[in-house]
Structure formats: C-alpha cells, structure tokens
Amino acid sequence: PIHLSIWEFHHDDIELLAKKLGEGAFGEVRVGRMTTKDPKRAVGVVDVAVKMLKNASESVTRDQVEELMHEGRVMRRLDHPNVLRSYGVSVLREPLYLMSELCSNGALREYLKENYKTITLADKLNFVIGSARGVEYLHSQKLIHRDLAVRNILLSEDKTPKISDFGLAKLTDRYEMTEHCKIPVRYLAPETLELYVFTPKTDVFSFGCVIWEIYENGQQPHDGKNAQTIRAQVKKREFLKLSPSAPDSLRRYVSEKVFVADPENRCSMTGIVQCVEKVEKSGK
Numbered sequence: 001p002i003h004l005s006i007w008e009f010h011h012d013d014i015e016l017l018a019k020k021l022g023e024g025a026f027g028e029v030r031v032g033r034m035t036t037k038d039p040k041r042a043v044g045v046v047d048v049a050v051k052m053l054k055n056a057s058e059s060v061t062r063d064q065v066e067e068l069m070h071e072g073r074v075m076r077r078l079d080h081p082n083v084l085r086s087y088g089v090s091v092l093r094e095p096l097y098l099m100s101e102l103c104s105n106g107a108l109r110e111y112l113k114e115n116y117k118t119i120t121l122a123d124k125l126n127f128v129i130g131s132a133r134g135v136e137y138l139h140s141q142k143l144i145h146r147d148l149a150v151r152n153i154l155l156s157e158d159k160t161p162k163i164s165d166f167g168l169a170k171l172t173d174r175y176e177m178t179e180h181c182k183i184p185v186r187y188l189a190p191e192t193l194e195l196y197v198f199t200p201k202t203d204v205f206s207f208g209c210v211i212w213e214i215y216e217n218g219q220q221p222h223d224g225k226n227a228q229t230i231r232a233q234v235k236k237r238e239f240l241k242l243s244p245s246a247p248d249s250l251r252r253y254v255s256e257k258v259f260v261a262d263p264e265n266r267c268s269m270t271g272i273v274q275c276v277e278k279v280e281k282s283g284k
C-alpha cells in the first residue's frame with residue numbers, strides 16, 4: 001500500500017455531500033464529511049469544503065493541477081484564525097480534492113451584496129480588522145498573497161473573515177512577473193502596473209481596495225471601466241476614495257498611508273491593523 005502522510009487522504013476518507021458551495025475557475029466546491037487521522041484532533045469526523053479539480057478529460061491543464069497542489073502546499077504551513085485552514089489533499093484519484101475549513105457564510109463579496117441592508121458599521125469594521133490580521137500574519141510568514149479582494153475572503157459560521165485563494169501566493173519578499181500573465185488590474189498598486197513587481201507593500205495597496213469594497217457593500221473597484229482606463233487613472237495617481245460611511249480616521253489613514261504611489265511611504269499591514277484597532281476602541 002502507498003504510505004500517506006497526515007496531509008494526504010484517500011477519496012474514501014471523504015464523503016461528498018449534496019450541497020454545492022460554489023464554482024471556481026477549475027471545478028466546483030462541495031461540502032464533504034471527512035474522517036481525519038490526526039491523533040491531535042479530538043473529533044474524527046469533520047465537515048469540510050472540498051475543492052474538486054475537474055477530470056483530466058474535461059480539459060484540466062497541467063498548470064491547473066500544479067496550481068491546486070501549490071495552493072495546498074502554501075495553505076498547509078499556515079495557522080491563523082483569519083486564514084482559511086486547509087485539512088489536506090486527496091490526489092491518488094481524479095477528480096483531485098483539496099479540503100479546507102468550511103465557511104458556511106460563503107464569500108464576503110456575496111455576503112455584502114446580499115445583506116447590505118442589515119450589516120452594521122461594527123460588522124464592517126470586524127471584517128476589516130479580521131481580514132487585516134489575516135494578511136498581516138501572511139506577511140509575517142513571508143507570503144505575498146497577490147490576489148486580495150472581497151471575492152477571496154470567506155466568512156465562517158460566526159462571520160469571522162478568512163483570507164483564502166492562495167493560487168497566486170508566493171513565498172518571497174519580492175516577485176517579478178513576466179508581462180504576459182493575467183493580473184487583477186483593478187486592485188493593483190502603481191508599481192505592479194508599471195514594473196510588474198509584487199511585494200508585501202503591493203498587497204497593502206490591494207488591501208486598501210478590500211476596505212473600499214467593504215464600505216461599498218461588495219461593489220467592484222472601478223466598475224465598468226476597462227483595463228486601459230484604470231491604468232491611465234493610476235498613472236495620473238488618481239486612487240479610490242473610501243465611502244463617506246467609513247470612519248473618518250480610517251478614511252484619512254487609507255488616503256494618506258495606503259493609496260500612496262511610493263511604496264516606501266506606504267504603511268505595512270501592521271499599520272492598518274493598528275489603525276482599525278484604534279477606531280474600534282474609540283468608536284470613530
């Protein structure tokens with residue numbers, strides 16, 4: 001028999017339930033019931049989210065398999081309440097499975113769009129604080145996320161935000177990209193658009209867009225504008241402004257320290273965490 005680590009599972013260890021959670025670029029995400037074999041875990045059976053990679057016959061490319069495995073390897077090292085926990089993979093059979101913590105309230109973007117009438121400012125501040133702590137942790141682990149957006153933040157049963165989607169994440173301080181790759185233009189810092197470089201500071205800029213999206217109830221930044229228009233605006237250093245509904249001190253901080261063209265003058269994630277913790281304490 002093949003020896004499997006605590007991280008690897010057989011398809012038989014996972015019972016797929018009918019509930020579909022969503023659809024990703026390379027397959028669907030379903031609820032599954034997984035039998036764990038980690039002696040440190042008290043419960044032997046746990047409900048999980050199973051990201052399934054379509055069968056090879058359905059045109060899954062090597063790149064996509066590599067991306068899912070990469071996502072699993074990255075997530076495996078991470079342990080923080082605001083970062084989506086991964087339980088392991090099952091790759092001896094197709095479709096390949098990646099198992100992660102079940103977030104029953106789904107993606108933050110949809111949650112904001114569907115519940116904007118009832119979400120309070122305190123809820124929004126909690127989304128910002130939790131997500132910021134998650135990204136601060138990623139940076140402490142030398143990880144650049146590269147695709148921060150409310151569509152990539154999930155909400156647990158008790159509405160704790162969890163940073164997810166590590167398909168593009170890189171374990172480095174600085175990552176230079178070839179010009180041809182697909183990039184999420186509406187979230188990118190000027191230096192990424194101009195020099196194709198990603199650093200923790202470029203995540204900070206994208207996190208500014210996440211804050212913007214939270215106070216705009218899940219709207220996309222620069223909605224309706226094409227990539228060329230967005231690039232031209234960024235070139236003129238015209239950046240987003242937070243909604244007037246956001247706390248004053250947070251709005252000021254984001255425009256003075258986050259949406260800043262020079263990465264040297266841009267704050268770190270710790271700066272954002274400290275700012276929002278202060279807002280939470282003072283109530284403004």
Ligand code: ATP
Binds near residue numbers: 051
């Ligand atoms: P994208 O095309 O945005 O890159 P993807 O292929 O990386 O997507 P995900 O974004 O990981 O796929 O998952 C697609 C959707 O499935 C999410 O938007 C979310 O609604 C749901 N989903 C994914 N993981 C979970 C989870 N752990 N708990 C609950 N829902 C989840």
